[in-house]
Amino acid sequence: MELSTFRDCSSLILLFISGILLFPVMVASIGINYGQIANNLPSPESVVPLVKTIGATKVKLYDADPRVLKAFANTGVEFVVGLGNEYLAKMKDPENAQAWVKTNVQAYLPATNITSIFVGNEVLTFNDTALAGCLLPAMQNVHTALVNLGLDKQVAVTTAHSLAILETSYPPSAGAFRRDLSGCITQILSFHAKTGSPFLINAYPYFAYKASPKHVTLDFVLFQPNPGVVDPVTNLRYDNMLFAQIDAVYAALASAGYKKLPVHISETGWPSRGDEDEVGATPENAKKYNGNLFKLMKKKGTPMRPSSDLNIYVFALFNENMKPGPTSERNYGLFKPDGTPAYALCIATNDGVSNTTNFGGSTPGGSTADSSTPGSSDTPLTPPTGYLSITSAAPERYQSVAAPAFLFFFMSMMMMMMMGLVHH
Numbered sequence: 001m002e003l004s005t006f007r008d009c010s011s012l013i014l015l016f017i018s019g020i021l022l023f024p025v026m027v028a029s030i031g032i033n034y035g036q037i038a039n040n041l042p043s044p045e046s047v048v049p050l051v052k053t054i055g056a057t058k059v060k061l062y063d064a065d066p067r068v069l070k071a072f073a074n075t076g077v078e079f080v081v082g083l084g085n086e087y088l089a090k091m092k093d094p095e096n097a098q099a100w101v102k103t104n105v106q107a108y109l110p111a112t113n114i115t116s117i118f119v120g121n122e123v124l125t126f127n128d129t130a131l132a133g134c135l136l137p138a139m140q141n142v143h144t145a146l147v148n149l150g151l152d153k154q155v156a157v158t159t160a161h162s163l164a165i166l167e168t169s170y171p172p173s174a175g176a177f178r179r180d181l182s183g184c185i186t187q188i189l190s191f192h193a194k195t196g197s198p199f200l201i202n203a204y205p206y207f208a209y210k211a212s213p214k215h216v217t218l219d220f221v222l223f224q225p226n227p228g229v230v231d232p233v234t235n236l237r238y239d240n241m242l243f244a245q246i247d248a249v250y251a252a253l254a255s256a257g258y259k260k261l262p263v264h265i266s267e268t269g270w271p272s273r274g275d276e277d278e279v280g281a282t283p284e285n286a287k288k289y290n291g292n293l294f295k296l297m298k299k300k301g302t303p304m305r306p307s308s309d310l311n312i313y314v315f316a317l318f319n320e321n322m323k324p325g326p327t328s329e330r331n332y333g334l335f336k337p338d339g340t341p342a343y344a345l346c347i348a349t350n351d352g353v354s355n356t357t358n359f360g361g362s363t364p365g366g367s368t369a370d371s372s373t374p375g376s377s378d379t380p381l382t383p384p385t386g387y388l389s390i391t392s393a394a395p396e397r398y399q400s401v402a403a404p405a406f407l408f409f410f411m412s413m414m415m416m417m418m419m420g421l422v423h424h
Contacts, residue, residue, distance in 0.1 A: 037322045
């Protein structure tokens with residue numbers, strides 16, 4: 001028992017110190033995904049100071065782990081808890097939904113600040129009609145349970161989607177949902193509008209770069225300085241892929257008649273390691289993506305919605321050693337399981353994005369691919385025929401809840417920029 005206590009104390013001290021060293025300044029109020037598909041993570045009690053040192057005020061779980069919810073009691077940190085895909089069929093029974101809410105939400109309120117429940121993850125892109133048919137009833141029954149318990153004013157109900165629910169994404173102003181999903185999505189959007197809950201989307205520019213590194217400019221996906229691209233319809237300029245993805249979702253919502261629904265990015269991130277064929281998965285690129293993302297989260301809005309808050313949850317807090325799939329899946333964390341930084345993070349300042357501080361040793365190596373210099377973007381781009389015709393096939397998945405979807409997004413933006421170089 002004494003040895004165990006010593007280990008716990010040592011772990012807490014290490015996590016606290018490394019967190020301070022990694023983030024000497026509270027960079028912004030951010031959200032973080034706290035995945036736990038690993039067998040070597042620190043105790044939730046040890047994670048509390050680490051979450052606070054990165055300036056995170058919001059945490060998203062993929063379940064409702066009682067250890068975590070108890071550990072974060074009275075900290076003020078906002079929690080989004082998850083109800084996994086494997087439970088959706090059971091939630092079609094109102095009594096099961098009521099029991100789940102009582103056990104996993106009500107029991108921890110008000111000490112733990114649970115503000116949202118996301119029911120299912122990327123359900124509509126699994127091509128599982130039975131599962132998709134369970135989604136809305138599950139959401140409705142969980143919400144009804146909250147109403148019955150008098151909690152619906154403080155806890156929202158939503159679900160997280162893959163960007164593969166879009167059929168059209170270029171230009172961002174032409175964003176539209178897949179026609180084969182329109183029936184399901186319209187009903188879900190109506191639920192959001194009635195209950196006041198946000199629309200959640202998982203967005204990974206990394207996958208667009210990985211799929212075609214010769215055609216997708218690295219600077220554009222890493223928030224680095226670049227000429228950007230112009231939406232020919234709105235004349236709005238985009239200097240990063242994530243904002244273009246977000247605005248495509250806003251346009252799709254508007255096209256469906258739900259212009260006022262807020263969009264939250266429930267997952268985004270960049271892996272620091274990958275297999276040989278996983279181009280771009282390096283510590284240097286992960287540092288740039290997340291460091292620059294922190295800077296952007298201090299600001300408001302996208303080109304299409306400049307006054308809207310950026311509600312973004314970074315994926316992820318820790319590297320998770322038991323996640324199946326390619327090496328990148330186990331290396332999205334800001335931290336290693338012992339609490340030390342996974343890489344030297346670039347902390348963005350108000351007047352630039354290159355203020356790099358090295359923590360936990362020398363800067364990790366990593367071959368950053370050369371980005372192609374795009375041509376002038378003043379001329380609106382025209383996408384090639386068949387641009388981004390996302391099929392109805394579900395993206396390959398590596399786990400039922402937490403894995404990012406493989407997306408092939410906005411590649412043609414950069415292709416057309418490069419084609420512009422040839423014409424000039």
